[in-house]
Structure formats: C-alpha cells, structure tokens
Amino acid sequence: MVDRNDSRPSSERVFAVRGALVIEKKLTPGALVVEDGRIAAIHRGTIRDDELPSSIIEADIVSPGLIDLQVNGGFGYEVGANPTAIDRLSAALATTGVTAYLPTFITAPADVYPGVFAAFERVDHRAGAIPLGLHLEGPFIAPARKGAHQLRSIEAADDALFGSWLAVESIRLVTLAPERIGALDRIWRLVERGIVVSLGHTDSTFEQFITGVDAGANMATHLFNAMTPIHHRAPGPMVAAMTDQRVTAGLIPDGVHSHVATVQLALNAMGPDRIAIVTDMMAAAGLGPGTYALGGQRVTVDEQSARLDDGTLAGSIVTMDQAVRNIVAWTDVGIATALHMCTAVPGRVLGLATKGHFYLGADADLTLFDLHLQVQHTIVSGRFVYSEGDE
Missing domain, CATH: 2.30.40.10 (Urease, subunit C, domain 1)
Structure with a gap:
C-alpha cells in the first residue's frame, strides 16, 4: 500500500x-x-x-466498513453501565476493521438495565467504530438454552421490564425465544417501534420459530448455537432459520461455535445474502489466555475459546478481521463475498441507508x-x- x-x-x-x-x-x-x-x-x-x-x-x-451486530466486549472491556468501557471498545474494534457495531448486553437483573441505557447515551461516537445502538440478548430467552446467561435473571424477567424498554431509543436489536409466553406480542411491539428482533437461545419447534417470524422477527442469533438440535422428524429452529427466506442468520465462524462443515452448510442452504457474520466477542477477545468475567461470571480463556467453569461457551474470542479470513479459508466463497456478509448484509438487517x-x-x-x-x-x-x- x-x-x-x-x-x-x-x-x-x-x-x-x-x-x-x-x-x-x-x-x-x-x-x-x-x-x-x-x-x-x-x-x-x-x-x-x-x-x-x-x-x-x-x-x-x-x-x-465492517459491521458487527453482536459484540459483548473485547480487549479487556465489557459492555455495561460504563460509557468509558464502550468508548475504549470502539477504539479497539477499529484495529480489526470494524467501523460500526452493536454493543451487546446479555441477560442481567432488571435494575441493571437503566444504567446500561444511561451509559450508552454518554458514549463518544467519534472514539473509533460507531456504536449504532444496543443489542439486548436476553433475558426473554429459553432457560433450557441459556448458554452463559444467568438463569435467575431469565426467570425473573417480566412484563414490567419489557415495558420499560419500549421508550428507550438506543435499542436497535433484541434477541428472544419465540416459544416463551408473551413472546409473539413482544415481537410485534418491538418491530412496531423499528427494533429488529432476532430469534435465539431458543428451545422452539420448527413451527414455533416460523410463528415468531410471522410475528415480525427477521433474524436468527448465532445460528447452530443455543438452539434445539436438528432431528429429521423434528427439524427445529436451525432448519427453520435456514429454509425461511425471510430470515437472516448471524454466524460465528471461529471453528468453535460453528464447525467448518456447518459454516459451509449454512452457506449452501442460505446463500451469502442471508448470512451476517458476527463475532459474539467477549471481554477477553484480543487479550490471550487467562481468567476473565462475562455478566458477572468467571470465564476461562484458552487459545481457542472462552468457557464458564462448567465448560459452557461464553462468547467468542474471534475478531471480525479473523472471521473474514476464516470464511475465505474454510469455504468456497471468495474475498468479496466474505466481506459482503460483514458489510451489506448486516447493514440491510439494521436498515442502514448509508452504510x-x-x-x-x-x-x-x-x-x-x-x-x-x-x-x-x-x-x-x-x-x-x-x-x-x-x-
């Protein structure tokens, strides 16, 4: 150059x-x-x-510029009630080619959310990559598919918490499970306010997932992860996401959340126009092996993954530039198509007219x-x- x-x-x-x-x-x-x-x-x-x-x-x-729809943290910073942490995360993400992203906040007690919303209002949008708005991942998700989310906060989540979100302008995307009681009404109310709804951390049947899409959801969160497994007589949410043309799926190509073969399977089934590459980065991404925190829980990081003490995956440590290199190395798509899934596709999901x-x-x-x-x-x-x- x-x-x-x-x-x-x-x-x-x-x-x-x-x-x-x-x-x-x-x-x-x-x-x-x-x-x-x-x-x-x-x-x-x-x-x-x-x-x-x-x-x-x-x-x-x-x-x-690369756009990441799911960033829990990275480089020692976690998305939460500290605006300085988000600013530093924005600066660090720029080193990986990311120009815009959704800071992603996972399931937490109800009294924590106001501080997160207030923090986002104080972030510096010139610090590096632009934080476009918040992705709330949980707590209206399936207890059986909670992954690293805390069960007590999932079980405690109620209509009052959900109602408090509806006036918050910084929310851009919400991940929820369509089979939960009240989920379809929540999907409709979020979509009515211009908030993207993604179905994930779900124990739904094929039919329940499709019903969620009918209600207005148009995305699946980290395809293949925290979802009912595929069975040939009960195909479940993975097959529903791949076969419904209305759905764009987030995909984590780190070789841990998604095997190389399942990455190619998703591409074969959905095509690159319906796959948004995401990192699902957590605070330890970019730091190397050690012990860190995610949502108040201890996470152990090795050279490949981040896991809770019981072995549950707790976000990823892949960066977006590495995700692009992985897609090119592992699949039959070329460089331009891999980049399309990190730029045009997430931009379309968010309805971004200028990015x-x-x-x-x-x-x-x-x-x-x-x-x-x-x-x-x-x-x-x-x-x-x-x-x-x-x-």
Missing part, C-alpha cells in the same frame, strides 16, 4: 482511495473519492492520478486490506481511526 502524499488525510480534506473495490460481491478495480466524510465519486477501471484528488491512498482491497455498501452520498466508512486480509486502515466518515502501525 502506497500513499503518494499523506498516509492519514484529515477529515476536512478531499482524498481518493484506489484499489480493488468490493462491489456486489465482486472485486472491481477502481477508486473512490471521499469528500466531507461521504463518498463523492466512484470510478471503475483504471484511473489515472490526474483524474483524482492530489491525495491518493493505494490499497489492495477496499471494502465498505454497508458503496454508492454516491454514502458514509465514507471504509476498511482497507492487504492481499492477506490484514487491516491496513480503518476509516469512519472520512476519518482515519486506525492505520497499521498505530499504537
């Missing part, structure tokens, strides 16, 4: 980025012109220097890679929030 003039143009300047652009699941040679934080021009084919602004960033691969793909006037959220899919620069609204070599 070569920059003829300035490796980190300021957000006030006009600059170009030239390389293989990720457009419609293909790598297309060309260049983008960025002006005032937005994409001002898209050139395809060979573009001479004199046709571009004076400041040109050369990259092997130019992708829309996730390249078009005139879109936010200049860009992730620049080398040929080995190592992140070289992360750009948010035209600002360079990370460059290779930054401390």
Whole structure:
C-alpha cells in the first residue's frame, strides 16, 4: 500500500482511495473519492492520478466498513453501565476493521438495565467504530438454552421490564425465544417501534420459530448455537432459520461455535445474502489466555475459546478481521463475498441507508486490506481511526 502524499488525510480534506473495490460481491478495480466524510465519486477501471484528488491512498482491497451486530466486549472491556468501557471498545474494534457495531448486553437483573441505557447515551461516537445502538440478548430467552446467561435473571424477567424498554431509543436489536409466553406480542411491539428482533437461545419447534417470524422477527442469533438440535422428524429452529427466506442468520465462524462443515452448510442452504457474520466477542477477545468475567461470571480463556467453569461457551474470542479470513479459508466463497456478509448484509438487517455498501452520498466508512486480509486502515466518515502501525 502506497500513499503518494499523506498516509492519514484529515477529515476536512478531499482524498481518493484506489484499489480493488468490493462491489456486489465482486472485486472491481477502481477508486473512490471521499469528500466531507461521504463518498463523492466512484470510478471503475483504471484511473489515472490526474483524474483524482492530489491525495491518493493505494490499497489492495477496499471494502465498505465492517459491521458487527453482536459484540459483548473485547480487549479487556465489557459492555455495561460504563460509557468509558464502550468508548475504549470502539477504539479497539477499529484495529480489526470494524467501523460500526452493536454493543451487546446479555441477560442481567432488571435494575441493571437503566444504567446500561444511561451509559450508552454518554458514549463518544467519534472514539473509533460507531456504536449504532444496543443489542439486548436476553433475558426473554429459553432457560433450557441459556448458554452463559444467568438463569435467575431469565426467570425473573417480566412484563414490567419489557415495558420499560419500549421508550428507550438506543435499542436497535433484541434477541428472544419465540416459544416463551408473551413472546409473539413482544415481537410485534418491538418491530412496531423499528427494533429488529432476532430469534435465539431458543428451545422452539420448527413451527414455533416460523410463528415468531410471522410475528415480525427477521433474524436468527448465532445460528447452530443455543438452539434445539436438528432431528429429521423434528427439524427445529436451525432448519427453520435456514429454509425461511425471510430470515437472516448471524454466524460465528471461529471453528468453535460453528464447525467448518456447518459454516459451509449454512452457506449452501442460505446463500451469502442471508448470512451476517458476527463475532459474539467477549471481554477477553484480543487479550490471550487467562481468567476473565462475562455478566458477572468467571470465564476461562484458552487459545481457542472462552468457557464458564462448567465448560459452557461464553462468547467468542474471534475478531471480525479473523472471521473474514476464516470464511475465505474454510469455504468456497471468495474475498468479496466474505466481506459482503460483514458489510451489506448486516447493514440491510439494521436498515442502514448509508452504510454497508458503496454508492454516491454514502458514509465514507471504509476498511482497507492487504492481499492477506490484514487491516491496513480503518476509516469512519472520512476519518482515519486506525492505520497499521498505530499504537
């Protein structure tokens, strides 16, 4: 990667980025012109220097910024009632190519949620990757498929807690189980308010899952995990998610939550337009082996996974850039398609009009890679929030 003039143009300047652009699941040679934080021009084919602004960033691969719909924490920071922790997480995520994400808060006692909502209102949206809103994962989930969520808070969750959420503008996505009593009404009320509903941590039948989709849910949380297993006479939620064309599934390609073969199975069954790559990162991601915390519980991390004392998986330690490399290495999709599942698909799930793909006037959220899919620069609204070599 070569920059003829300035490796980190300021957000006030006009600059170009030239390389293989990720457009419609293909790598297309060309260049983008960025002006005032937005994409001002898209050139395809060979573009001479004199046709571009004076400041040109050369990259092997130019992708829309990566969007992660499920981030519990990472790099020592956990999503919760501390806005500084979210700010530092935002800065750290930029090193992995993420330009926007949903801070994800797992099941907790009812009296904890107001502090989480208040903390989100105080976050710095210029710290790095942009926190788009909260993903509340639980507590309206199946006790039998609770994973690392605390049972007592699942059992205590009631209509009063749910009702308190409906006026909270920062909630963008909620994971719940469709078979729980009152779930269909909750789905309808959330969707009515523009909140995306994802079905997960569920012990539902095939039919119950479809009923949840009929009520307005359009996503499945971390496909294959915390779900009723597949049986050929009782296919359950996994098959329902893969076969219902209305559903987009979150998928964690870390080799632990999803075996390589099940990642390919999901791609074969759903196609890349219905899979959103997510990390489900927890606080220890990026730190290495040790003992950490998730939702007040002790988590032991080794080289591959994060687990509670009883062996239950407790989020992942994969980063989004590594997830992209895994998809390319393990499946029959190419680089552009893998990046599509981390950009355009999650952008569509959230209804983002200006993120996730390249078009005139879109936010200049860009992730620049080398040929080995190592992140070289992360750009948010035209600002360079990370460059290779930054401390």
